[in-house]
Amino acid sequence: xxxxxxxxxxITWERLTDALAERLVAMxxxxxxxxxxxxxxxxxxASPGELAARLAEALRLRGRAVHKAGTFGFLRPASLRLExxxxxxxxxxxxxxxxxxxxxxxxxxxxxxxxxxVLPDLWDPVADRATRxxxxxxxxxxxxxxxxxxPFDLSVHxxxxxxxxxxxxxxxxxxxxxxxxxxxxxxxxxxxGGCRRTGRRPPPAGLxxxxxxxxxxxxxxxxxxxxCRPSARPQTSWRISPRTR
Numbered sequence: 001x002x003x004x005x006x007x008x009x010x011i012t013w014e015r016l017t018d019a020l021a022e023r024l025v026a027m028x029x030x031x032x033x034x035x036x037x038x039x040x041x042x043x044x045x046a047s048p049g050e051l052a053a054r055l056a057e058a059l060r061l062r063g064r065a066v067h068k069a070g071t072f073g074f075l076r077p078a079s080l081r082l083e084x085x086x087x088x089x090x091x092x093x094x095x096x097x098x099x100x101x102x103x104x105x106x107x108x109x110x111x112x113x114x115x116x117x118v119l120p121d122l123w124d125p126v127a128d129r130a131t132r133x134x135x136x137x138x139x140x141x142x143x144x145x146x147x148x149x150x151p152f153d154l155s156v157h158x159x160x161x162x163x164x165x166x167x168x169x170x171x172x173x174x175x176x177x178x179x180x181x182x183x184x185x186x187x188x189x190x191x192x193g194g195c196r197r198t199g200r201r202p203p204p205a206g207l208x209x210x211x212x213x214x215x216x217x218x219x220x221x222x223x224x225x226x227x228c229r230p231s232a233r234p235q236t237s238w239r240i241s242p243r244t245r
Contacts, residue, residue: 013054020156021058024143029153034140036213040156043180045168052145060138061084065142069106074098074120078128088090098122107151110144146198161182 011019029036040055042048049070056066063151073096075081081096105119116138124131138144146152166177 009152012140013051013117016052017058020055020154020208024055024065027117029114029151031111031151033112035114035116035138036143037107037110038143038145039152040145041155043160043165043169043176044173046158046160046164051156054211056145059143065139066112067118067120067136067138067142067144069102069118069120069144069146071097071102072125073123073131074102074105075123075125077123087175089176089182092176092197093182102146106144106146110138116142142186144236164237173218202224227237 024038033209036049038055040048052068056068059066076096081091083095084091092201101119101122105122109115109118117135117161118138120133120136121131122133123129162181163176165180166174169177
């Protein structure tokens with residue numbers, strides 16, 4: 001079925017997993033890197049972690065090494081991510097995840113000429129300290145599975161309707177729903193990268209916000225009320241709506 005130029009197809013998790021695995025096995029990296037970088041994106045209620053586990057197993061059965069790097073392993077320290085309180089949806093969207101560390105420890109090693117040596121996680125949010133995990137060597141031909149925006153070779157977004165997202169999100173986490181609505185409107189709908197003015201409060205004096213531009217590799221320092229995210233190379237994107245009750 002066609003919907004505004006988008007092909008809609010009913011599919012099971014098993015068929016989706018096999019289709020993605022077959023595509024990735026035959027797919028080269030867009031920049032010539034020996035490693036593929038794949039986004040499995042979506043709110044926790046859409047279960048992107050379940051798809052990541054299924055896809056990792058399917059790729060291993062096809063002879064490909066896989067490394068799953070969850071973004072929640074790269075949270076910022078509580079003093080920074082909870083600066084505006086524990087239930088601030090804008091802070092959850094903008095401030096919780098250490099994108100610089102993800103870029104430095106996960107993406108740069110998988111660029112052409114990189115070492116393939118990636119860090120599985122950096123911060124333990126329960127103990128609020130570094131995990132001190134050992135690096136993992138991903139051999140050439142390996143596949144990185146991760147969520148959120150970065151220069152991916154393939155992006156898969158698990159989309160839920162607003163009603164389904166609200167029903168499937170635990171009551172104690174529903175304060176995050178505005179963040180996912182904003183992500184849908186600002187990131188998925190527009191695509192690309194760059195900086196935008198958000199109107200949020202400026203950071204405390206002396207605390208700098210630094211973002212890394214994926215296109216140029218330069219550090220940029222956004223001023224108060226400005227948020228930046230990495231600019232991604234052109235990528236293939238699938239948007240999947242999991243079946244819900």
